[in-house]
Amino acid sequence: MSAPLSAPVSGAMEGDHTFSGGAPVQIQVPDPPPRRRGRGTLVTVMCVLIVLALAYTLPAVYMSGAILPGTTVRGVDLGGLTVTQAAERLRERLDERSREEITVRALSVPYEIKPERAGLELDVVGTIEHAPSGFPDPIEVWRGLTGTTVLEPKITVDSARLSEAVDDLAKKIDRPVREGEIRYSGVRPRIVEPRDGAALQRAAAAELIKGAYLSEASGPVQLPVTVVRPKVAKKEFKAAAAMARAAVAAPIVLSTGVGRARLTPSVLAANLTFEPGESGGLDPVFDAKAALAAVESRLVDPAKAPVEAGYDIVNGKPKLTPGKPGLGVDADKLAAAVEKVVEEGGSRTIRVSLVEVEPRVGAAEVRKLGIKEKISEFTTQHPCCAPRVTNIHAIADILDGHLVKPGETFSLNEIVGRRDTARGFVPAPQITAGRLVNEVGGGISQFVTTMYNAVFFAGLKDVKHTPHEFYISRYPAGRESTVSFPQPDFQWQNDSGHGVLIKTSYTSTSITVSFWGTKRYDTIKAVATEPHSFTDFTRETDDKPDCIPMTGQRGFTIEVTRVFFNDGKEIRRDSPIRTVYRPETDLTCGPAPTASPKPSGGS
Known part of the structure; x- marks a missing residue:
C-alpha cells in the first residue's frame, strides 16, 4: 500500500511544509511493481506431473493387454501372459495336481477321495477372469512393479456328486450305537457290552472337502464326527x-x-x-x-x-x-x-x-397261512398196550392241530412242557445213561421220531435233534430222535414261507404225524449208507429191583442224506447226517450166576 509523504510545493520555499492556513499536505506515492516469483514454481510442478505421467503411462502401456506381472495361482506365474496363454499354462501346470486325491481323516483313520468322484473341478476360465488384465490403473501398475497378486483358484462343484461321495464316506465312518444287552445262552446270562456309535457330520464334511481341493494346506483334513452314546452306560x-x-x-x-x-x-x-x-x-x-x-x-x-x-x-x-x-x-x-x-x-x-x-x-x-395240501406224512409202528403207548397218545393229542407260523421255530419242550400225570402221562421206560429207567412220559421219543421224519420229508429245517444212544429197530436208522425235559429238546424251523399245520392220529400199534401247508418239492428221498464201523456190546447183570432187561446189540455208524426233487430232477441235497450208535448192553436182571466149582485133581 502507498505510504503518505510530505513534499515541498511549487512556489513555497524550501523547508516550508505548509500551505497558507498552516495545514500540512499528504502526497500518495505508488509502491514499486512486485517481483514474478510464481512462474518458477509452476514450471517445477508441471515437470513433476509429466514425470509421474510418464512413470505410470510407460509401464501401463507395456503391461496392457496381458495379465499383471507378479500374478500367481497356486504358485503358477501368469504375469505378462495373455488370457489365452494364462489359461493354457494353468491347465498344463495344475492338471496333475487338480486330479490328486484329497486325504481326509476321521476317528484317526485316513481316507482318500478322488476329486472327480466328488464332483470337484478346477474352473480355469473362471480363475483367469479374476486375474488383473487390460489397461492397468496406477495401483495395479505399482503392484505389478513392486509386489505380487495371489489368486485363489475358482472351483466348480457338482453338489449332487459331492453329496454322494460324502454319503459313501459316511458308510465307512458311521457306526451304529450298540445298546448293551443281557442275553441268555440257555439259562446262563451273558453281557453284550454297549458301544459308542459314530456319525459323520455330512454338511460340514462336504464344506471341508470342498475347501481342501487344491488347497495349499498340508496334511489330511480332519472331518467332524459326532459320538453317539448308548442309552445305558457300561457300568450298569x-x-x-x-x-x-x-x-x-x-x-x-x-x-x-x-x-x-x-x-x-x-x-x-x-x-x-x-x-x-x-x-x-x-x-x-x-x-x-x-x-x-x-x-x-x-x-x-x-x-x-x-x-x-x-x-x-x-x-x-x-x-x-x-x-x-x-x-x-x-x-x-x-x-x-x-x-x-x-x-x-x-x-x-x-x-x-x-x-x-x-x-x-x-x-x-x-x-393267510397257505394251508391247502398235505406236504408230508410219516407213520411208525409199536407193540400194543404198553404204558409208553399211553404217553404217545397223550402227546399226540396235545399237538394235534398245532399251527407253526412261517419263520417260527417249533420247540417240543416249550410247547408241551414237563410231562406230568395231571395231563395223562404215566411212568414208562426211557433211556438214561445207557440204561432203561421208568420216567413219567417215557416212550414219547417214538412220537418225536415220527415227527422228525415228517419234518425230514416236508423239506423243513432241522434245528436240533438228538439220536438215541443205541439203535432201536422200530425206528429208521439215522433218522430218529429222542427227547427229555428240559433237555434234550427237539426243534425244527418252518422255513417254507407258509404255515404248517400239525395233524396227528394213532391206533393201538401205530402213530402218524402229517404236515399240511404248501408243497415246495415234488419228492424228497433219504439216501443212506450201509451201517459200518461196528462196535461190540458187553454183557452185564443187575440185581436191583428197578432193573429193566436189555437185549444186547452192536453199535455202528450210518450216514443219511436228504435229496430234493422237482419235475423228476434232483435240485439240491443236504450235507450227510452222520449218526454214531453206541452198542446196547446185554443186561440180565437178577443175581449174577455163580461159577461152577472146578473138580479137584490128583497131584
Missing part, C-alpha cells in the same frame, strides 16, 4: 447280570383255582429281556403272552378256554374253523408280577388272574 450291566442270574435260578409257579403250572428257568430265559429304564439302568421286561403259550392250558378250565382258529381235515382237505373268545390268564398283570419278582426277589409263586381273552390266532390270520 454288572448289576443287571446279577439280576438276570437270580431271575432264572428257579422256576416261577403260577396258580389259579383250576390248576398250577411252572414257568421253568428255560421258559423264563426265553421270554425275559432287559431294556433301558428311566433311571438310566436296565429294567426287566417279561413277554408273558409268549410264555403262557406252553402252560396256559393247565391254568384254565378247557371248557371255558378260548378256541383258536385253525383247520380240521374234512374229506382229505383242510377246512378253516373259526376261533372264539374265552377265559385266559391276564398277561399284563402276569408280566408285571414276574418283573417284580425279578427286580425285588421274594416269593416265586404267583396267583394269576383270569379274564376274557380273544384267541391267540384269528380266522383272518389263519386264512
